[in-house]
Amino acid sequence: MAIETTRWDVTEYLDDEEAIFAYVEAAFEDGDPALIKHALGNVARARGMTAIAKEAGVTREALYKALSEKGDPKLSTLLGVAKALGVRLTVSPVGPG
Incomplete structure (x- = not known):
């Protein structure tokens, strides 16, 4: 008898601000x-790609393309998406030195 499995989808667990932020x-800590x-x-899929694209100031198609496996989003797109998601990108020192 074969074991039945279902595909795990992280977007099902990104259902509140704390989970999204963490x-x-x-991901950013990994670098x-x-x-x-x-x-x-x-996160954009979990929140609704159309709404995030609108808030980020890009088309839905452009957002899908930028965040796809082969995409290479511009900094302005990343900043727009971050703002739409309610997070801010900041810098801090890596360590001593």
Whole structure:
């Protein structure tokens, strides 16, 4: 008898501000641009891609393209998405030195 599985979708768990912030923060702490882009895309899907695109000042199609696996979003797009998601990108020192 084969085991039945269902696809796990992170967007089902991004249902409040605290979860979204923790998810995006973890992606930025990792520092991998592909992971950050993927995380922002997941949060945008969880919140509604059309609404996020509108708040970010881009078309829905442009947002999908920018946050896709092969996408390379401009800084202005990332800042717009971050603002639409209710987060702010900041800088801090990496460590001593």
